């Protein structure tokens with residue numbers, strides 16, 4: 001495709017993505033469905049350019065104040081993720097000169113907002129969360145995430161999967177904490193590898209894998225993944241159960257649960273029972289009350305821990321949305337807790353970085369439920385063979401993962417054991 005035609009498409013894609021009225025990944029995949037002629041490399045340039053603008057929106061908006069023509073075209077030029085020579089092929093002499101001038105501006109001279117690229121409310125909340133670590137956190141969230149894999153230990157061993165990947169020319173290293181994870185620094189296409197097709201590996205951030213380790217379900221147990229979605233954690237739990245017992249995957253979204261089906265088929269698991277529930281107080285929940293050994297609540301949340309992958313979330317979330325989420329999180333946790341049998345384990349998790357979605361919800365639950373005793377996540381993770389678990393856990397015994405400290409998405413988890 002001619003460079004200018006591709007830059008026009010990037011401009012068009014940015015116009016759609018920057019409306020912020022739908023998740024960026026949905027907009028990007030709909031866009032590619034409409035433009036089937038695009039090759040792999042062109043798609044990569046367009047998607048990465050859009051994501052780069054979302055990551056550094058305020059910086060590029062500041063730089064793009066000069067120049068002429070459509071704003072989105074200027075943003076696309078500034079954020080272009082493709083060969084520079086290719087981009088230059090799309091630009092007239094004035095645009096070339098403008099681009100050279102703005103590229104020469106030192107970003108250190110820009111206002112703070114244009115350097116951290118966060119809305120005000122989120123910048124102040126994160127400063128409160130991490131203090132001096134604010135800028136390292138900003139930097140870590142600005143970088144693309146590595147590609148983490150979970151090895152399906154029901155089918156293979158980590159070393160075997162690593163060796164098979166090496167044979168395919170893919171360098172994968174063991175994840176630092178999780179005993180079944182592999183990390184790849186590049187972005188190879190995995191979908192056509194026999195290893196993937198046969199369900200021996202799944203793409204999953206190490207942080208998510210650690211949540212399954214924290215629940216650590218055993219053979220023959222009754223387990224509930226209360227907010228299972230497309231089942232990323234369900235699959236990890238089913239493998240830990242060695243395909244025995246019963247694992248219920250609940251979610252209010254039938255559409256999300258549909259996404260679990262092909263993954264389940266690949267995984268070789270037959271102990272998983274997906275079920276759509278109407279809400280957290282569904283009849284089905286009542287019938288199982290007090291019968292479940294381990295319950296995971298991977299609650300709906302702001303997702304602000306996943307900004308490396310979903311940079312649009314920082315522009316699409318708001319303090320008002322967080323307020324509504326808080327009410328929902330507390331209600332789901334209280335309802336899911338009723339499932340846990342005496343002696344059983346409950347985990348509440350989010351992929352949020354904010355206390356109000358994490359400790360605040362967990363502490364209120366502890367206060368209101370004296371029969372649930374908070375447990376120390378470091379001890380439980382160590383029992384699950386997680387390396388250096390104390391690096392992952394706060395003084396209050398909660399799991400707290402940070403992109404700048406642990407090179408995972410941001411995650412929180414609190415654990416309780418129900419009194420016998």
Ligand SMILES: C[S@@+](CC[C@H](N)C(=O)[O-])C[C@H]1O[C@@H](n2cnc3c(N)ncnc32)[C@H](O)[C@@H]1O
Nearest residue numbers: 227228229231232233251252253280298299300
């Ligand atoms: C963080 S996502 C889950 C991700 C999933 N566990 C995974 O590992 O891929 C939260 C999920 O909670 C679901 N949800 C929202 N409200 C719910 C409710 N009242 N009861 C159960 N699930 C709910 C959403 O549909 C969404 O799939």
